[in-house]
Amino acid sequence: xxxxxxxxxxxxFVLPILICFFAxxxxxxxxxxxxxxxxxxGFGDFNWVGFQNYFxxxxxxxxxxxxxxxxxFAITATIIVNVISICLAVLLxxxxxxxxxxxxxxxxxxxxxxxxxxxxxxxxFTFILPSFGKxxxxxxxxxxxxxxxxxxxxxxxxxxxxQAIAFNTIIYISGLQTIPGDVYEAAAIDGxxxxxxxxxxxxPLIAPFFTINMVLCMKNFLMAFDQIVxxxxxxxxxxxxxxxxxxxxxxxxxxxxxxxxxxxVIYFIVIVLISVFQMKFLNKREVQL
Amino acid sequence: xxxxSLSHVNKVYDNGFEAVKDFNLEIEDxxxxxxxxxxxxxxxxxxxxxxxxxxxxxxxxxxxxxxxNDVEPKDRDIAMVFQxxxxxxxxxxxxNMAFGLKLRKLPKEEIKEKVVHAAxxxxxxxxxxxxxxxxxxxxxxxxxxxxxxxxNPKVFLMDEPLxxxxxxLRVQMRQEISKLHRQLGTTIIYVTHxxxxxxxxxxxxxxxxxxxxxxxDTPYNLYNKPKNMFVAGFIGSPQMNxxxxxxxxxxxxxxLEVGNNKINLPKEKSEKLIKENYADKxxxxxxxxxxxxxxxxxxxxxxxxxxxxKVSDMEMLGAETFLYFDINGNSITARVDPKTTIKTxxxxxxxxxxxxxxxxxxxTSKTIIx
Numbered sequence: 001x002x003x004x005x006x007x008x009x010x011x012x013f014v015l016p017i018l019i020c021f022f023a024x025x026x027x028x029x030x031x032x033x034x035x036x037x038x039x040x041x042g043f044g045d046f047n048w049v050g051f052q053n054y055f056x057x058x059x060x061x062x063x064x065x066x067x068x069x070x071x072x073f074a075i076t077a078t079i080i081v082n083v084i085s086i087c088l089a090v091l092l093x094x095x096x097x098x099x100x101x102x103x104x105x106x107x108x109x110x111x112x113x114x115x116x117x118x119x120x121x122x123x124x125f126t127f128i129l130p131s132f133g134k135x136x137x138x139x140x141x142x143x144x145x146x147x148x149x150x151x152x153x154x155x156x157x158x159x160x161x162x163q164a165i166a167f168n169t170i171i172y173i174s175g176l177q178t179i180p181g182d183v184y185e186a187a188a189i190d191g192x193x194x195x196x197x198x199x200x201x202x203x204p205l206i207a208p209f210f211t212i213n214m215v216l217c218m219k220n221f222l223m224a225f226d227q228i229v230x231x232x233x234x235x236x237x238x239x240x241x242x243x244x245x246x247x248x249x250x251x252x253x254x255x256x257x258x259x260x261x262x263x264x265v266i267y268f269i270v271i272v273l274i275s276v277f278q279m280k281f282l283n284k285r286e287v288q289l
Numbered sequence: 290x291x292x293x294s295l296s297h298v299n300k301v302y303d304n305g306f307e308a309v310k311d312f313n314l315e316i317e318d319x320x321x322x323x324x325x326x327x328x329x330x331x332x333x334x335x336x337x338x339x340x341x342x343x344x345x346x347x348x349x350x351x352x353x354x355x356x357x358n359d360v361e362p363k364d365r366d367i368a369m370v371f372q373x374x375x376x377x378x379x380x381x382x383x384x385n386m387a388f389g390l391k392l393r394k395l396p397k398e399e400i401k402e403k404v405v406h407a408a409x410x411x412x413x414x415x416x417x418x419x420x421x422x423x424x425x426x427x428x429x430x431x432x433x434x435x436x437x438x439x440x441n442p443k444v445f446l447m448d449e450p451l452x453x454x455x456x457x458l459r460v461q462m463r464q465e466i467s468k469l470h471r472q473l474g475t476t477i478i479y480v481t482h483x484x485x486x487x488x489x490x491x492x493x494x495x496x497x498x499x500x501x502x503x504x505x506d507t508p509y510n511l512y513n514k515p516k517n518m519f520v521a522g523f524i525g526s527p528q529m530n531x532x533x534x535x536x537x538x539x540x541x542x543x544x545l546e547v548g549n550n551k552i553n554l555p556k557e558k559s560e561k562l563i564k565e566n567y568a569d570k571x572x573x574x575x576x577x578x579x580x581x582x583x584x585x586x587x588x589x590x591x592x593x594x595x596x597x598x599k600v601s602d603m604e605m606l607g608a609e610t611f612l613y614f615d616i617n618g619n620s621i622t623a624r625v626d627p628k629t630t631i632k633t634x635x636x637x638x639x640x641x642x643x644x645x646x647x648x649x650x651x652x653t654s655k656t657i658i659x
Binding site: 187196 | 340341361362363367368369371372373378379388389392393436
């Protein structure tokens, strides 16, 4: 067999990824930074405006509202998803019948597209749930949750969580499986009940997995887009307008290309800072096994 | 400090596998009981049933007269040392040892006092702030012991606690466990597959095979008066030589035929064979390697049978030498003085001490006479 030099193999594997990463990630990012310094509408001529877009952003109430919504949404969804995922993972890691079947079942939402899930939930909240509400005579449920400014964001969270829990649960299950069984047995003999076993043994030992899930969840939810497109389109009355959705909507079809590029750049920095902060903070409580 | 009783205990798994069959044992206070046997013999399962980590399928477990079958592990007042130590990796040595006491809501001062006391016994005082990952195998093992000691339990259960240590450390820890038993005066049940550990530590040993107890006895009796061929072969290293033989009777005296060799027996063994009608029957003859002598180490007052055999191999271990002979297709081992002049390939004259011969029924494997 012909021997391939390590250098050649290395380049063969790394170069395509490097080129793609640069073409579809780094180049657009640089482009966005450049356009953020212009008054480009996304087409035609444009003028250099320096940092004016950045100054204007901080006075824009629509952007401020979208930040408030996005953070409220991301923090709530991250907490809900992680709490439910840990509970499910503990259940699916215990001695129950049909464990593999349930693990497969709970993973199912993860293989569906975000838009598809969004449209299904849109149908559910618009037609099925109100019909059910009317049937049981519940006034609150009789109208679509998506049509109400105060409930629409939570309906999106329900849809997002339903899908995100699948992947998070799998990560937590794999974390729980790294804990040797005899540690639990030692804890049982030491006098720990189920809750104490979870709180004193399982939870500290899955800390690295908790960090991964928290960072990924927060990052994903801060970039919420698919569900919002499919469920509310940012409404009612812009109450569910996430930053990503706002950038897309007003940047590409609202002639604010340069302005929203500035928004993208700031948002990119915000997400990086949050992720780094989370990693640093959560890493502190991780245990190297 | 406790008495423990297991009567007619069985363990049957959901798939129908019987791991432990009709286990009966009475353990007195302060005894050091060893469960020994080959892998899969049910010794760990029995220990785990005592700990409450496995359900007892049938039978009764009593600690200090109280039936414990359905009592939670934490309420049995036992402590267990696991094969892989099972330390809590995210806790310091102090917290590992204090965990059980904290769960029992003992005052902080008392917890500290107990942990420090146990650490002193085990020479762990300087390691109390370390995490298990920063400890050596021997130190981890001692922390696992410490975790058990601080609880001051009625019974200590140890599941092959030394099997992950290297040979030198194992000898050291064996002595420490023995010292600890004397110091604490607690009942200890110890599982091992290492017969040296079993023989050196135990006040009584339970030999198991395929879930069935083969013999429960003192180390001396197990070695010198095995109840069957399995115990005879399992206890002792190198193991007892077991040779197929035919019992012959002539002039009211029984003797053995091993291939072309005739082996005379002492009076009591001969009488036993005749009395139990073994004449012309196949039996198994057992003799320990140290009861076979070469010419140099043979003492004149030994009642012996002389045999000629070719040395197929030899192993010099320093304090002793093992000679491997071939007698009519049977391989036998002799433990002789390292100064022996016999070499591999020699045909040597060897002597069997006839008083030390053990006789076993070939069909039932049970001992006829030791």
